[in-house]
Amino acid sequence: MNISQLLKKTVSRFSAERLSTPGLDAEVLLAFSIDRERPFLYTHPAKEIPGLEVEKFRSLVARRMKGEPIAYITGRKEFWSLIFEVTPDVLIPRPDTEILLEEILKLSRQERAEKIRILEIGTGSGAISIALASELKNASITATDFSPNALAVAEKNAVNNKVGEKISFLCGDMFEPVEGKFDIIVSNPPYISEYEFGLLAPEVREYEPHRALVAGPEGTEFHRKLARDGERFLEKGGRLVMEMGADQRVAIEKMLKEKDYCDIAFRSDYAGIERVVLARKRR
Ligand SMILES: C[S@@+](CC[C@H](N)C(=O)[O-])C[C@H]1O[C@@H](n2cnc3c(N)ncnc32)[C@H](O)[C@@H]1O
Structure with a gap:
């Protein structure tokens, strides 16, 4: 044929x-x-x-x-004009996450510092950290995940995209393997509630890693941990930037205000859905 x-x-x-x-x-x-x-x-x-x-x-x-996603069949996915290897151990990078990247790039370019220290929690395929490393010449990046299999994929992607030297990969639960202070903490955390998980397309529900998607009963459990524990790892004036789901604004704004954050702002995706939250640790 x-x-x-x-x-x-x-x-x-x-x-x-x-x-x-x-x-x-x-x-x-x-x-x-x-x-x-x-x-x-x-x-x-x-x-x-x-x-x-x-x-x-x-x-x-x-x-x-x-119903298997195309990216798992071919083992690759384009994100930020870079090619990423993907396996069923990692979430397939989504175009929505490029909004998060745009915001971090804006913040980083405003910084005058010689070196910007960025920490990513839950790196998966490494999409965010690798795209940042490819854009920011003055960034030192630490990327974590609790899945050793995901980290192996991320490390391979960093090497393939020629930024292997610029990122330190650490394995562990949330901030557990992290030391030091950072100017920016970024995360696209699991943010689907247990109820919403049942409503996802079978293509996502049956193939992508459950623990990369589902946060808990509320959907904002990881945002809460990031806001609470992130404070300790942020420099004064440092930024916390997180991806979020539709309808999570009120809960996330409240948890940030209860902690020591100011300048809380939200950014929408191209469909008008609030997708990213930014906050600054008070000086
Ligand atoms: C929504 S995915 C994001 C993956 C990638 N950053 C991206 O944007 O495509 C969330 C990631 O967090 C990781 N993760 C889930 N729970 C974690 C925990 N307790 N500690 C560290 N990483 C965790 C998952 O393994 C997954 O890679």
Whole structure:
């Protein structure tokens, strides 16, 4: 079969299965199966694909039909124009998290300090720390996760993206492995409540790591720990920047005000949903 025929057949199967992006999914899987980039498919629609590669493509299509996310099938995901390896041990980096990055870059560029010390709690694939390291020449970054398997993926991604030297990876629960003071603490913590978890798409619920997603009964349990324990690791005037879910503003604002934070601000994503909270430790 040629490229055009394989794509047409697969798009109609994916559409029948009600996948949200059938054309894109089919193209990504076919390009991956023949070890090419997607534009090759547009320029070579009549190219016949050898049987072995068709077999490989069919087995990937079967996985997708069962609901497995594309990023776990191909083992990679683009974030901040960088390529990240992803395995089922790590959350697939989301475009929403780029808002968090934009805010940290703004803050970092305002700082005059020679070195900015950044701590990330819960680094997963390393997406945030690696993107920051690739942008900020004057940053020293410490990134933690309690999952050794996730950290192994993050360390590999740091090396592949040529920032391995700039990030220290530490394994442990929240701040437990951390020492010293930081100018910025950043986290995209688990922030789904146990109830909301049941409402997630099966693609997320059944494939992504539960402990990367679910915080507890409220959904804001990790924000509370970050606000409470983060204070100790922040310099005076240092910033806490956290990703958050829709409808969490009131709870998070209250917990920050109960602690020693000021300049509390929220940023929305492109859909208008408040997605990031920023706060400053009082001087
Ligand atoms: C929502 S994911 C974020 C991953 C990555 N930073 C990103 O933005 O794609 C949350 C991460 O926190 C980690 N995590 C969960 N509980 C933790 C804990 N108690 N201590 C440290 N890390 C934790 C998970 O393993 C997961 O990698």
